[in-house]
Amino acid sequence: PNAHVNAVDGGTNYASGASGIVDETGPPFIGRVPLWVQVDYFNLSRKYMVNAMGEDDTKMFLEKTIFSLTIGSNDILNCIQPEMPLIRKDKVPPARLQEFMI
Numbered sequence: 001p002n003a004h005v006n007a008v009d010g011g012t013n014y015a016s017g018a019s020g021i022v023d024e025t026g027p028p029f030i031g032r033v034p035l036w037v038q039v040d041y042f043n044l045s046r047k048y049m050v051n052a053m054g055e056d057d058t059k060m061f062l063e064k065t066i067f068s069l070t071i072g073s074n075d076i077l078n079c080i081q082p083e084m085p086l087i088r089k090d091k092v093p094p095a096r097l098q099e100f101m102i
Contacts, residue, residue: 008061012045014038018074021100022092025078035071072101 018029019038026032033041049058079094 008045008049012042014041019071021072021075022078022097024092025075029074075100 014033016033016038018026018032019035020026020032021035023034023036026034046058046062049061053061075092075097078092079097
């Protein structure tokens with residue numbers, strides 16, 4: 001909200017290590033920003049762009065934008081790592097992870 005109107009010209013980064021596709025795989029990683037929160041941040045940014053540029057210009061701007069979404073390593077590790085008694089006992093079933101990744 002405090003960014004300058006042209007801040008998006010240089011790129012916007014919502015990244016957070018261990019954000020996860022499946023929210024249950026992230027709690028052991030303190031301070032992470034879950035994927036759904038990052039999506040909310042993008043939606044807020046889009047609203048600011050619409051207020052600054054208008055709907056049509058925002059649409060044209062976003063059509064030319066490169067989006068990178070690199071996610072899922074902690075979700076996969078949750079399925080394959082050995083049990084860690086003091087950290088996490090329940091694992092996300094592989095079938096559920098596959099559904100989310102697709």
